[in-house]
Amino acid sequence: MEFNHVHKSKKRVDVYEKVTGRAKYGADMRFPDMLYAQTLYTKYPYAEIKNIDLGSAQKQNDVEAIITAEDVPNNKFGVIIENQQVLAEDKSLFIGDGIAVVAAKTAKAAGRAVELIDVQYKELKGVYDSLEARKEGSQLIHEENESNQVIHHPLRKGNVKQGFLESDVIIKREYDTPFIEQSYIEPEAVVAVPYQENSTITIYGSIQNPFATQEAVASVLKEKLNKVRIVQNHMGGSFGGKDEVVSSMAARAAILALKTEKPVRLVNTRDQSIKESYKRHPYKMKYKIGATHDGRLKAMQIEAVADSGAYACQTPFVTWRSVVQATGPYEVENVKTDTYGFYTNNIYTGAMRGYGSPQVIFAQESLMDELAEELDMDPVQLRLKNIYHNNSITASGQKLDSHQVSLKEVLTKAVEKSDFIEKYNRYKKEQPGDKKRGIGLSISFRGCSLGAEAIDAAGIILSLKKDGSVNLYSGLAENGQGLKTVYCQMAGEILGLDIDRINFMEVDTLISPDSGSTVASRATLIGGNAVKKAANNLANRIKKFIAERYEQTEGDIVLKDGTIYGKKDIEIMSIAEMSSKAAMEGVYLTSYGWYVSPEISWDEETGQGNPYFTYVYGCQVAEVEVDIKTGEISVLKMTAAHDVGRAINPANVKGQIYGGVMMGLGYGIMEELKTNQGYIQNTNFDEYLIPTVKDMPDIDPIIVENPDPDGPFGAKSIGEPTLELGAAAIANAVANATDKRIRSLPINLEQIIVGRKLSKGGE
Amino acid sequence: MQKVKVSLTVNRKKYNLKVDPDERLLDTLRDRLHLFGVKEGCSIGECGACTVILDGKAVNSCMVYTFQIDGSQVLTVEGLEIDGRLDPLQLSFIEHQAVQCGFCTPGMLMSAKALLNKNPNPDKEAIKTAIEGNLCRCTGYQQIIEAIEASTKKDGSE
Amino acid sequence: MIEFEALKPQNLKEALAVLKEKGMDIKILAGGTDLLVEINNNSDRLGDFKYLMDISSIKGLDEIENKKEHLIIGALCTHTQISESELIKRNFPILIRAAKTIGSTQIRNRGTIGGNINNGSPAADLITPLIALKGSVILKSKNKKRELPLQDFITGPYKTDRKEDEIMTKIKIPKITSDYQSSFQKVKRRQAVAIARINLAVVTDIKKKRFNDIRVVFGSATPTAIRFLKIEKRLKQAHINELDLESIAEQTGQEMVEITGERWSTPYKKPVVGNLLIRALQEIIREVQ
Numbered sequence A: 001m002e003f004n005h006v007h008k009s010k011k012r013v014d015v016y017e018k019v020t021g022r023a024k025y026g027a028d029m030r031f032p033d034m035l036y037a038q039t040l041y042t043k044y045p046y047a048e049i050k051n052i053d054l055g056s057a058q059k060q061n062d063v064e065a066i067i068t069a070e071d072v073p074n075n076k077f078g079v080i081i082e083n084q085q086v087l088a089e090d091k092s093l094f095i096g097d098g099i100a101v102v103a104a105k106t107a108k109a110a111g112r113a114v115e116l117i118d119v120q121y122k123e124l125k126g127v128y129d130s131l132e133a134r135k136e137g138s139q140l141i142h143e144e145n146e147s148n149q150v151i152h153h154p155l156r157k158g159n160v161k162q163g164f165l166e167s168d169v170i171i172k173r174e175y176d177t178p179f180i181e182q183s184y185i186e187p188e189a190v191v192a193v194p195y196q197e198n199s200t201i202t203i204y205g206s207i208q209n210p211f212a213t214q215e216a217v218a219s220v221l222k223e224k225l226n227k228v229r230i231v232q233n234h235m236g237g238s239f240g241g242k243d244e245v246v247s248s249m250a251a252r253a254a255i256l257a258l259k260t261e262k263p264v265r266l267v268n269t270r271d272q273s274i275k276e277s278y279k280r281h282p283y284k285m286k287y288k289i290g291a292t293h294d295g296r297l298k299a300m301q302i303e304a305v306a307d308s309g310a311y312a313c314q315t316p317f318v319t320w321r322s323v324v325q326a327t328g329p330y331e332v333e334n335v336k337t338d339t340y341g342f343y344t345n346n347i348y349t350g351a352m353r354g355y356g357s358p359q360v361i362f363a364q365e366s367l368m369d370e371l372a373e374e375l376d377m378d379p380v381q382l383r384l385k386n387i388y389h390n391n392s393i394t395a396s397g398q399k400l401d402s403h404q405v406s407l408k409e410v411l412t413k414a415v416e417k418s419d420f421i422e423k424y425n426r427y428k429k430e431q432p433g434d435k436k437r438g439i440g441l442s443i444s445f446r447g448c449s450l451g452a453e454a455i456d457a458a459g460i461i462l463s464l465k466k467d468g469s470v471n472l473y474s475g476l477a478e479n480g481q482g483l484k485t486v487y488c489q490m491a492g493e494i495l496g497l498d499i500d501r502i503n504f505m506e507v508d509t510l511i512s513p514d515s516g517s518t519v520a521s522r523a524t525l526i527g528g529n530a531v532k533k534a535a536n537n538l539a540n541r542i543k544k545f546i547a548e549r550y551e552q553t554e555g556d557i558v559l560k561d562g563t564i565y566g567k568k569d570i571e572i573m574s575i576a577e578m579s580s581k582a583a584m585e586g587v588y589l590t591s592y593g594w595y596v597s598p599e600i601s602w603d604e605e606t607g608q609g610n611p612y613f614t615y616v617y618g619c620q621v622a623e624v625e626v627d628i629k630t631g632e633i634s635v636l637k638m639t640a641a642h643d644v645g646r647a648i649n650p651a652n653v654k655g656q657i658y659g660g661v662m663m664g665l666g667y668g669i670m671e672e673l674k675t676n677q678g679y680i681q682n683t684n685f686d687e688y689l690i691p692t693v694k695d696m697p698d699i700d701p702i703i704v705e706n707p708d709p710d711g712p713f714g715a716k717s718i719g720e721p722t723l724e725l726g727a728a729a730i731a732n733a734v735a736n737a738t739d740k741r742i743r744s745l746p747i748n749l750e751q752i753i754v755g756r757k758l759s760k761g762g763e
Numbered sequence B: 001m002q003k004v005k006v007s008l009t010v011n012r013k014k015y016n017l018k019v020d021p022d023e024r025l026l027d028t029l030r031d032r033l034h035l036f037g038v039k040e041g042c043s044i045g046e047c048g049a050c051t052v053i054l055d056g057k058a059v060n061s062c063m064v065y066t067f068q069i070d071g072s073q074v075l076t077v078e079g080l081e082i083d084g085r086l087d088p089l090q091l092s093f094i095e096h097q098a099v100q101c102g103f104c105t106p107g108m109l110m111s112a113k114a115l116l117n118k119n120p121n122p123d124k125e126a127i128k129t130a131i132e133g134n135l136c137r138c139t140g141y142q143q144i145i146e147a148i149e150a151s152t153k154k155d156g157s158e
Numbered sequence C: 001m002i003e004f005e006a007l008k009p010q011n012l013k014e015a016l017a018v019l020k021e022k023g024m025d026i027k028i029l030a031g032g033t034d035l036l037v038e039i040n041n042n043s044d045r046l047g048d049f050k051y052l053m054d055i056s057s058i059k060g061l062d063e064i065e066n067k068k069e070h071l072i073i074g075a076l077c078t079h080t081q082i083s084e085s086e087l088i089k090r091n092f093p094i095l096i097r098a099a100k101t102i103g104s105t106q107i108r109n110r111g112t113i114g115g116n117i118n119n120g121s122p123a124a125d126l127i128t129p130l131i132a133l134k135g136s137v138i139l140k141s142k143n144k145k146r147e148l149p150l151q152d153f154i155t156g157p158y159k160t161d162r163k164e165d166e167i168m169t170k171i172k173i174p175k176i177t178s179d180y181q182s183s184f185q186k187v188k189r190r191q192a193v194a195i196a197r198i199n200l201a202v203v204t205d206i207k208k209k210r211f212n213d214i215r216v217v218f219g220s221a222t223p224t225a226i227r228f229l230k231i232e233k234r235l236k237q238a239h240i241n242e243l244d245l246e247s248i249a250e251q252t253g254q255e256m257v258e259i260t261g262e263r264w265s266t267p268y269k270k271p272v273v274g275n276l277l278i279r280a281l282q283e284i285i286r287e288v289q
């Protein structure tokens, strides 16, 4: 198919502001009389708050208001389970809980006042281990509950007992992964402005999901949704991270703004950000797998326990995605998995790019290599024997028949391009010197969009102006990933307009259609379908207008290059001219597109159903060099093959692959948020290390395209798949290099040399 | 705290300021001069989002007190553009899709600019060294390197 | 929150006069890459101070001088300056190797050698090679000037022998003959902007294929960077082709434990210090063969 605007590496529509420094992010917003807010955090992870004395803080110069839990109309919020405190009420439940927030004329005054607040605590003995929290009789984090369990997702298919009986080889392994910080470079920032126009409160800021924040703030303020307005600024990255934490900040700022009747700005430092923002869940996983001598998988039994930290946040959904992906993209007749989340007094955990998949993929794909080793097969062979094809039945009983199942294609392409087999065998042999090379791979299938988590729908408004330019209103939001550009390309394709004629408006809950959250790599797929609908509606209206007046039939009319063509390609007029004529005649030139995803299903008791309406497939190969004398690892090369359905903007797809690969590399060898009895030990980028440019391997992106019947122009997802595979591939490469299997992330210096993690004063 | 008098040339414009002793160059640029292209990501010299060119050298503006640099020349991302014309490096960042969320972009541009001023034809390793102190969580750096490499050829010997 | 007044003396004389008067309340500020971090973090290490005295633009303290017997490096020389100095490259390439591993380009543009030493971090990347080069430091006060070996100046982790009224003005390094070789090793958790997990400087001459005046200094392995005298003694006069590498490595680890005691990190560091020393020796031997 020939396209004019999609399937092309168009320049980003938001790039000019960004390279000139004009783009305004949350912390750049300034309003007259704006106050600066500072949060006082709890001193202990788990403590009773006996008394809060604001006396001397309140008397400070320039201090205008201080709030505590008492000032919060409704102190608990949450998308799934409402148990997150805006400010700690009777007890602090984790080290990032806020106690009070000060608003003052200057940031300094606010900072000084925070230091003067006198809080009396009674320190309590907390629970800091998810397995401890699971034990019967364990201290309850939320007293209203009967246990610390947030969720349990079972999945039952076939008969595992029988499956293991039929297996020739059975192996059991345990894996674990750490807390991970999203590490967007822009710390959280919000400004709350009271009584602007008709809204009680307007919040500007670095907000990943304006509608989720709107609901949280409205519920905290006990205000109507239509009185709470959220305007998204440019976002300095999010990766799932600027949701609940920002909602909580927005609510705090809103209360202060209403109290003082002045705009209130609440911007985190990096330390505050790391301390109070939720993380990727640490998992402890037990895997048991059985196979025949010739490498057919017979049974798999999995138990995965996630640490939810102090709040439920998105744990029920994150762990649900793990259930679907836990067995990997392999046909197994007999499966039993149990995925749990438990409350602890650790930092709470929520969405981060991958959303429950990187943990299980690390385990699953490490396990496949361990099994291959046991069976004396090469890792590619073993996988090829068991992977999904068209019409395969997944662990949850879904038949993959709606789209091209391209696992074999991505696997083969990555393996060939990286020269995997030759290198794998060569590196397996004894290597001279201190630096050992290794190569490893991992594959995955990933359900696109929300799946059976929630209703999956999105809307777009297109408004054609008299001069033939278009405003596009979307409820899904640009987080830096390039969404604005992709939507403009899709609308441009259908309307025959260049993308510079289309203006993607900032997401503003006042006008943008509520489309749920920009998560789950769903924006191109779900929002893109809505763009398509809206653009088709508008194009049809244009065609109808022309047909009725210029003796044309709608079917003959083509919109291209800003011009309207009729029968035999005759040029009728420009879209601009038509727009102005139509406007004069009072023709309605705004269109709406609303898309609801195809039906899906899920049975919570058995874990059976059709959890997602389509999937993407990926394979990454890592080549590493391990210095066995120091434990240092350098990742030399990553080959990443991803089926994206169709690449609406290939340069953006590559950008996602490069970025995701690097994030996966960080997960593999360096990143770990360290906690000790609930305290966070690394609260800034000096100790929480993320990859620098010098850590970058040579990255070879392979874009595979099998257009999906349910995707707009065939497009599916790319954001998350790129990140979920890296750590597993690296772990396998390290094992290939050193003959040592490391089952705990990150694979750092100590693990290579000592075989386990070491930590100061901890565990 | 007693204020300190400082004169600075920022983006070719001269300013006479009275600053607090603990006012960082980052604060002066953002809060006084409203040059919001200078970003704060960590406050401790680790992320590079606050990078500006101070007397010809890339520095973290969060690591400098303004009172230390009386008489200095400062260039921020806002100063790259001259009379509405973008710097070739900015154009190259646009061309090579070197920007995602854009939060690291101003700092990246300034680190790269300082490098190219000193060495118009750097090799890849020199480019990496110039931006090793600029963290980017979105792009994986690849397209940023491509953008800088491309503008070396344009600026260089040809 | 830390509050202070700014002092900005115009020259060294003025700075020393101010220090004489209120030294106990003054923090000296050079490139600021350690100090601003500590101030931002409200670090306990800062102690009390009322004034921050900026010396970063004092003239004359940022020069590299070539003396007959010594090379003299001004305390305000930045890591970038050191990395680019032809004089240093010719005389002490190990310093360049070390300086290039410090922080990032931005940090090297501001951070100074004087700051690196005076901050006294056990992981400071210049202290290790400077001790191995038998460097000494020159401190000036209003009426006095003194010189002492760097090894003696560093008295503990983040502790030095500097008196309240002193400024470090220079670092003095005795020249070595061309039959000296050196090696710098640094173990990092990532490939750039990384504090040394362990660093190592080895400086030695080789006479008749035997190590002679060998100096082995580890950083970040002991409370402060120091010479490993026992292993030096064992290596002195050892033939470069007859080294029992395994037992040298083993002994190095033991020496570290003797100095430091068992710590949480010992299981890692004990083998790795030995491995690093072997690597450094091999590098040096390769150079001479």
Ligand SMILES: Cc1cc2nc3c(=O)[nH]c(=O)nc-3n(C[C@H](O)[C@H](O)[C@H](O)COP(=O)(O)OP(=O)(O)OC[C@H]3O[C@@H](n4cnc5c(N)ncnc54)[C@H](O)[C@@H]3O)c2cc1C
Pocket: B044, B045, B046, C027, C028, C029, C030, C031, C032, C033, C034, C035, C036, C037, C075, C076, C101, C102, C103, C104, C107, C110, C111, C112, C113, C114, C115, C116, C117, C118, C119, C123, C124, C125, C126, C162, C166, C167, C168, C169, C193, C194, C195, C196
């Ligand atoms: C992101 C980052 C990365 C870093 N990476 C490294 C690294 O890899 N390796 C490494 O070794 N260091 C590293 N550092 C630490 C730091 O950059 C160096 O130690 C630097 O050399 C300090 O010099 P400065 O001039 O900035 O010191 P300042 O911060 O100005 O001063 C440091 C201390 O020395 C005192 N002082 C400074 N100069 C004098 C003087 N002339 N006389 C007396 N006292 C003085 C000050 O009072 C203060 O106590 C890093 C720092 C950062 C922020």
Ligand code: FES
Pocket: B039, B040, B041, B042, B043, B044, B045, B046, B047, B048, B049, B050, B051, B060, B061, B062, B063
């Ligand atoms: S804010 Fe200055 S380096 Fe991060």
Ligand code: FES
Pocket: A185, A236, A237, A480, B099, B100, B101, B102, B103, B104, B105, B135, B136, B137, B138, B139
């Ligand atoms: S583009 Fe987002 S941090 Fe670099």
